[in-house]
Amino acid sequence: MRLLYVHERYGALGGAEANVLATATALHERGHALGLAHGAPTGRELPAWDAAFPERFPLDPDDSGRSLEHAAAAFRPDAIFLHKLSDLGALTALAAGAAPVVRMVHDHDLYCIRGYKYNPLSRRICSRAASAFCVFPCGGTIARRPAGPLPFTWVSFRAKQRELALNRRFTRLVVASEFMRAELIRNGFPAERIEIHAPVPRSAEDGFASTFDASNRLVYAGQIIRGKGVDVLLESLARVRVPFECLIVGEGSHRAYCEALSRRLGLEDRVRFTGFVPQAEIARFYRTASVAVMSSLWPEPFGATGLEAMRCGLPVVAFDAGGIREWLIDGWNGRLVPWMDRTRYAAAIESLLRDKTLAQQMGRKGRAWVGERFGFPQYIAGLEELFGRINRTGPAAAVPALP
Numbered sequence: 001m002r003l004l005y006v007h008e009r010y011g012a013l014g015g016a017e018a019n020v021l022a023t024a025t026a027l028h029e030r031g032h033a034l035g036l037a038h039g040a041p042t043g044r045e046l047p048a049w050d051a052a053f054p055e056r057f058p059l060d061p062d063d064s065g066r067s068l069e070h071a072a073a074a075f076r077p078d079a080i081f082l083h084k085l086s087d088l089g090a091l092t093a094l095a096a097g098a099a100p101v102v103r104m105v106h107d108h109d110l111y112c113i114r115g116y117k118y119n120p121l122s123r124r125i126c127s128r129a130a131s132a133f134c135v136f137p138c139g140g141t142i143a144r145r146p147a148g149p150l151p152f153t154w155v156s157f158r159a160k161q162r163e164l165a166l167n168r169r170f171t172r173l174v175v176a177s178e179f180m181r182a183e184l185i186r187n188g189f190p191a192e193r194i195e196i197h198a199p200v201p202r203s204a205e206d207g208f209a210s211t212f213d214a215s216n217r218l219v220y221a222g223q224i225i226r227g228k229g230v231d232v233l234l235e236s237l238a239r240v241r242v243p244f245e246c247l248i249v250g251e252g253s254h255r256a257y258c259e260a261l262s263r264r265l266g267l268e269d270r271v272r273f274t275g276f277v278p279q280a281e282i283a284r285f286y287r288t289a290s291v292a293v294m295s296s297l298w299p300e301p302f303g304a305t306g307l308e309a310m311r312c313g314l315p316v317v318a319f320d321a322g323g324i325r326e327w328l329i330d331g332w333n334g335r336l337v338p339w340m341d342r343t344r345y346a347a348a349i350e351s352l353l354r355d356k357t358l359a360q361q362m363g364r365k366g367r368a369w370v371g372e373r374f375g376f377p378q379y380i381a382g383l384e385e386l387f388g389r390i391n392r393t394g395p396a397a398a399v400p401a402l403p
Contacts, residue, residue: 001387002033004077006068006094008084010056011042011049014223015304016084016106018279019199021045023081024052026380035075037068039085045278065089072097079387082170084109088159091166100171100390104199105180107301110167111187113140113155116227116298123340125299125321129186130160164188171390174383176302177323197382199304200374209313210289212360216244216353217289219314221282221305224252224273227298229319231258232342236295238265239346242353246293247285251276286312290359291352294318297340303327307374310334310366315359317348327374333366 007020025048028034036053039061050056057071064087072080072093080094082103094101108117111130118125119138126138134140135157145153167173168189175181176198185191218237224230230248237246248258248271255273262271277285286292292309294300299322306316306328316334318324319341330336335348352359 001384001391002076002078003027003035003387004072004075004080004099005034005036005053006038006080006082006085006090007036008039008086009042010036010038010040010046010058012045012279013042015199017042019104019106019304020083021048021052021279022376023199023380023383026376027383028052030380030384032384035071035077037071044276059087059090063089065093068093069097072099078391081387086110086163088162088166091163095166095169100393102172102174102386102390103167103170104174105184105301106176106199108183108299111160111164111183113157113160114138114143118227118298120226123297125297125339129188130164132157134160171393172386174386176304177326179299179323179326180301195386197379197386198302198374200307200370200376200379208283208287210286210363212290212356212363213288215288215290216242218244218246218291218293218349219249219285219289219309220246220293220295221249221277221285221308222294222296224248224250224255224258226254227296228252228254229295229297230254231261232297232319232340233293233295233345234258234262234265234267234271236342236345236349237267237271239343240350240353242350244270244349244353246271248273249277249282249285250274282308283312286314289314290356291349292316292334293349294324295345296321296324298322300324306334307370310363310370313360313363313367315352315362315366317345317352319345327370333362333369 009017024034034053035055037057037059039059055075059067068090077099080099080101082101084106109115113134141155141157142152143155145151173184173189173194174197181194181196184194222228259273262268286309292314294306302323309316316328318328319339320336321339325336328334328336337345337348
């Protein structure tokens with residue numbers, strides 16, 4: 001089958017990019033012909049992306065719709081696998097094209113103007129559908145401007161409505177969890193077009209097992225942005241009363257703040273920021289770890305990094321946010337802590353560091369359970385079956401006039 005991926009970036013960055021590369025690599029290995037229509041390059045892991053996508057089509061930011069039309073005409077896809085992209089011209093071209101489109105909904109960008117479904121001041125999680133509430137009192141239409149003479153910019157709610165209307169016309173929408181499926185239904189997407197295919201990572205090599213050694217190593221792996229709650233993780237770690245060391249593996253806009261906070265909390269001798277590490281190398285940080293920590297405050301669509309840690313035989317400690325509770329069972333394969341409760345988060349970490357036998361038991365249970373329920377080969381086979389099915393039935397009906 002000929003599959004044309006479409007994504008806003010080219011290269012490694014976060015979880016969406018890791019999923020794009022992992023699925024493309026596996027599908028390429030299974031003999032599918034892959035192309036990629038993409039936005040700006042990230043400069044990271046580009047050789048791996050080149051290998052997965054022999055044919056690439058850069059999108060013109062001034063005319064992405066025409067770029068996609070040219071890409072589809074040149075590549076002649078049987079189906080299009082759309083990942084993160086919000087450009088209305090590009091979405092219109094995709095919806096009007098002949099090939100069926102499968103949209104992978106990685107996060108909340110599609111139906112939340114802010115993109116993270118929580119209030120940036122109170123950090124409370126939002127449970128509303130996209131509506132006039134996003135304009136007032138939420139104020140989501142006012143966003144920070146990364147560059148320019150003014151500190152803020154206006155985000156069009158009307159454009160968001162048009163984006164939602166276009167996405168509702170795609171053949172299928174793929175999500176990682178029941179939580180995300182419910183979010184899409186709340187925002188007017190037909191339930192029969194939504195399928196759950198959890199974006200699980202590849203398995204660790206045979207025989208891999210963390211040592212749970214005396215270093216009491218904790219590992220956080222992910223972007224360092226405000227919604228990931230690394231600042232709250234640090235505040236929780238300051239309450240842990242047993243020796244430990246914590247590796248913060250990742251990069252992001254909140255890193256400088258978190259590094260300064262770590263120093264203020266007196267954690268600089270116990271917390272180390274490693275910077276960006278390629279996805280394929282993150283498992284090596286788990287080799288001598290005892291616990292994997294997740295601190296997301298935004299409602300995680302799924303939280304695949306937790307599954308990656310469990311594949312390495314580690315228990316996971318995380319806040320109860322979004323879809324995490326669908327794979328993290330408190331007291332069985334880790335600790336699921338009430339949202340933002342720093343004291344209980346610290347206590348959960350401390351209990352596992354004090355009782356390594358319990359931590360190893362949880363890690364073994366998690367590894368076995370994830371292997372059975374979230375196998376990578378099954379995930380890829382499910383995607384193959386989906387593309388084969390929609391290729392036989394064809395694209396959705398023509399896109400109606402937009403509001």
